[in-house]
Amino acid sequence: MxxxxxxxxxxxxxxxxxxxxxxxxxxxxxxxxxxxxxxxxxxxxxxxxxxxxxxxxDATARMFASRRSGFVAALVPSLNNSNFADTVRGMEEAFGPAGLQLLLGDTEYSLSREEDLISALLQRRPEAIVLTGGVHTPAARQMLAKAGIPIVETWDLPKAPLDHVVGFSNEAAGAAMVHYLYERGRRNIGFIGGATNLDTRGSERRAGYARAVRELGLSRSRVVTFGKPPVTMSQGGEALDLMLKQWPEVDAILCVSDLSAFGVLMECQRRGVAVPQRLAIAGFGDFEVARCCHPRLTTIAVDCQGIGRRAAEIVLSALEAKKSGEVLPPETVVMPFEVVARETV
Amino acid sequence: MxxxxxxxxxxxxxxxxxxxxxxxxxxxxxxxxxxxxxxxxxxxxxxxxxxxxxxxxDATARMFASRRSGFVAALVPSLNNSNFADTVRGMEEAFGPAGLQLLLGDTEYSLSREEDLISALLQRRPEAIVLTGGVHTPAARQMLAKAGIPIVETWDLPKAPLDHVVGFSNEAAGAAMVHYLYERGRRNIGFIGGATNLDTRGSERRAGYARAVRELGLSRSRVVTFGKPPVTMSQGGEALDLMLKQWPEVDAILCVSDLSAFGVLMECQRRGVAVPQRLAIAGFGDFEVARCCHPRLTTIAVDCQGIGRRAAEIVLSALEAKKSGEVLPPETVVMPFEVVARETV
DNA sequence: CGAAGCTGTGTTAACGATCCCATCATGGGG
DNA sequence: CCCCATGATGGGATCGTTAACACAGCTTCG
Missing domain, CATH: 1.10.260.40 (lambda repressor-like DNA-binding domains)
Structure with missing residues (x-):
């Protein structure tokens, strides 16, 4: 039947x-x-x-007979984040025409979930794997090493890369924005970010903030941490409250992402805090909301889709090389970032 | 080596x-x-x-020997849309524990791309397929029918379902919001949406708008269409310009999504148009930006994650039934939607 | 003119697991 | 004490495709 x-x-x-x-x-x-x-x-x-x-x-039979799965595994902290969704899109654009199917995993900013996903995805024998960030559990690193496939870490510049890297320095980005705020005359600069180190890119940005504040001889650093990643728009607003209570003199706030920066901006409008006159706000990621809100958010732009595309290109050339038995030496591609001056600073 | x-x-x-x-x-x-x-x-x-x-x-060998792929294919119009990303998350939550791997495809609101993806994904012999919307090319319908696997169409209530459905009436949702605006005293209600019929859900909402305007005896319908889907925030702002030029008397605007509604709202602030006194704005989707912006957007909320979860549950029970040779009769789950009254109406 | 190389096609043997059935103990009931 | 049901394990066959090699028929060239 x-x-x-x-x-x-x-x-x-x-x-x-x-x-x-x-x-x-x-x-x-x-x-x-x-x-x-x-x-x-x-x-x-x-x-x-x-x-x-x-x-x-039957692709299953083909995979089995040819010992090639046609899969590439990709792990992102969150699919519901336009930056990472863009990176995924960049990968799809490059992998699709090459006949490779993307196996997506959502780590939800958890290293242990990343480990679980890696182990599950490795069963599918992907031909390569693309990760977000450079921090992984020891077990995950071991599995990846044993898998013997090309690995690309993205969105970061790990100290000890597993293999290839396509990223940028989040630490430098955080510092760059502080310098920009300083140039614009701000001296009491605060930082709003997540309360944990789960979002390692966010932590790096905070580290860059702290370094720049030190370098510039600004009296102190003012950091409000709030919530687990992903830090939401609303949490940005709540964090502003804490920030103003603790350091009323703050005249500029650097946020871990545009989403929290937007939350800060909206909360300022509710409270009648003048932006940027009384308070400057800077975000990160150049999300659409930053380009469209009023006033428009000053932020840091990264070519998210480009990160995905470059990662995919590296995977493709590594797989190409593998056909003739070669193993490509680890390559690190440093992507540029850019301070986008708009209306909130 | x-x-x-x-x-x-x-x-x-x-x-x-x-x-x-x-x-x-x-x-x-x-x-x-x-x-x-x-x-x-x-x-x-x-x-x-x-x-x-x-x-x-080796999952590949297992798949091959057991004639079970362990895959479920899911197609969404865009991954970079928090509503659909939530639906994907709902599916993952249900499929993960069941040992099923989600194969994601991004149709980019294109029926022909959907057809291509269906054909590519079917090669992987998925055990079920979850689609967004109820409109597909004839070739796609034929391939799906031939595949002999459970199908779930989501986010819509198709007239002629392929198999199972988990959705709601976008037409009714559009109409409901018009009625709400009417109750709040608005009589000159406009609609802003995409210029094509590629986003069938958006078209349905517009149809609901048109029907309600007729039913309520409002003099005329005022529709501005703008851009291909996904309609962006910025396009909302540009559409407002067209709307005000063509129908200066408009006192309420219903937007195809919260994103365009947000664009309208921000453009109002730039122009000094008082919201909601002079102009009411309503969106759709209850995106985070709608909850957080100032003033907060009145919108229609749908349980996006719930849609994904229910779709996955239907797939799981259909697969369970299949084990004993049964074929589950097509089921249609109608999800509720809700007008969320906030500050822009 | 024959050797060598190319082209197009067929044959055989995997690939690594699971399915189906056979087999062998073991133990309880008649 | 024998028979049969039951549980645990093994032995092949098998899934649909591709890799590797074989080979026939041509062309090319020394």
Whole structure:
């Protein structure tokens, strides 16, 4: 019964096509590959039959026979974040045409969840894996090393990379924004970010803030941490309250992301705090909301999609090299970031 | 060389484990399944060896041998949209524990891209497929019917469902918001949405708007369409300009999503248009930005994550039924939506 | 003109797990 | 004491495709 239904599709196999075309299964297989040696006439005849009868090759069997899964695993802290979604899109753009399927995992900013996902995804024998960030559990590092596939860490510049890297220095970005605020005359600069170190990129930005404040000889650092990542817009607003209570003299706030910066901005409007006259606000990530809100948010722009695209290109060339037995030496691509001056500073 | 590296992991097979444990490969297989008939001692001994030596079963081979892929395909119009990202998260929460891996595809609001993705994903022999919306190309419908797997269409209530449905009436939602605006005394209500019919949910909402305007006997409908989906925040602002030029008397605007509504709101602030006194604004989707902006956006809330979770539950029960040869009758789950009154109306 | 190389195709043997059935103990009931 | 049900394990066959090699028929070139 169930068999019969599936029979239509399930029974269709290369062998059947081969019989219809009067060739061997192998020839059908060759007809479906672009680079195989087969006469144009035979290929045309087979492809015609294939399309007319609606045969779809079984990718599972192909993977199994060729020992190539056609998968690339990618882990992001959150899919519900336009920056990472852009990176995923960049990867898809490059992997799709190459016939590679992206296996996505959402770590929810948790290293242990990352470890679980790595172990689960490795069962699928991906041909490469793209990670976000440079911090992983020891078990995860071990599994990855043992997997023997190209690895790309993104969005960060790890001290001890596992393999390839496509990222930028979040620490430098944080410092750069402090310098920008300083240039614009701000002297009492605060920082709002997450309460944990789970978002390592956020922690790096905070470290950059602290370094710059020290370097510039500003009297003290004013840091309000709030909530687990991802830090929400609303939490930005709540953090502003704490910030103003503790350091009423603060005249500029650097936020871990545009989302929290937006929350701060809206809370300022509710309280009648003049932005940027009384308080300057800076974000990170150049989210759409930062370009559109009023006043427009000064922020740091990164080419998120470019990170994904570059990561994918590295994976593709590593896989290409692997065909001829080579192993590409680890490569680190440093992506630029840019302070985007708008209206909140 | 390359072989040698992979040798560590690649050479490990059930046969090896079986030899080490002094049993047959079949017994190792049983030890790794939870419901197989095997003695507790044997299982414990095998599992001990497995974990000590770090053997990871090859999911590809398992898929192939058991004719079960462990995949569920899911197509969304855009990953970079918090509503759909939430739906994906809802699915992941339900599929993960069930050992199913989500294969995600991003249709970019294009039916032909959806068709391509369906054809590509079907090669992976997913056990079920979750789609967004109820409109698909004829070729796509045919492929899906032929695949003989459970299908769930989400985020809409298709007239002719392919199989199961978890959605709500976008048309009714659009109409409901018009009625709400009417109750609040607005009589000159406009609509801002995308210029194409690619976003079928958006088109439905517009249809609901048009119907409600007619029903309420409002003099005319005022529709500004702008850009391809996804309609951005900035496009909302630009559309406001067109709206005010064409119909200066408009006193309320219903937007296809919170993102465009937010763009409208910000543009109002730049122009000094008082919201809601002079102009009421309503959005759709209850995005975080709607909850956090100032003034807070009146919108329509849907349980996006719940849609994903319910869709996954239906898939799981359909797969469960399939084991015993049954085919579940098509089920339609209507999710509620709710007008969330805030400060822009 | 024969050796060598190329092209197009077929044959065979995997790939690594699971399925189905057979087999062998073991123990309880007649 | 024997028979049969039950539980635990093993032995092949098998899933659909591709890799590797074989080979026939041509062309090319010394």
């Amino acid at each position: 169930k068999r019969a239904e599936e029979g239509q599709a399930g029974a269709l196999t290369m062998q059947k096509i081969a019989e219809l075309a009067g060739v061997s299964a192998m020839t059908v297989s060759r007809a479906l590959k672009s680079d195989a040696s087969i006469s144009p006439e035979t290929r045309a005849r087979i492809l015609d039959i294939v399309s007319r009868i609606g045969y779809v090759p | 390359k072989r040698a590296e992979e040798g560590q992991a690649g050479a490990l097979t059930m046969q090896k484990i079986a030899e080490l444990a002094g049993v047959s490969a079949m017994t190792v297989s049983r030890a790794l399944k939870s419901d197989a008939s095997i003695s507790p001692e044997t299982r414990a001994r095998i599992l001990d060896i497995v974990s000590r030596i770090g053997y990871v079963p």
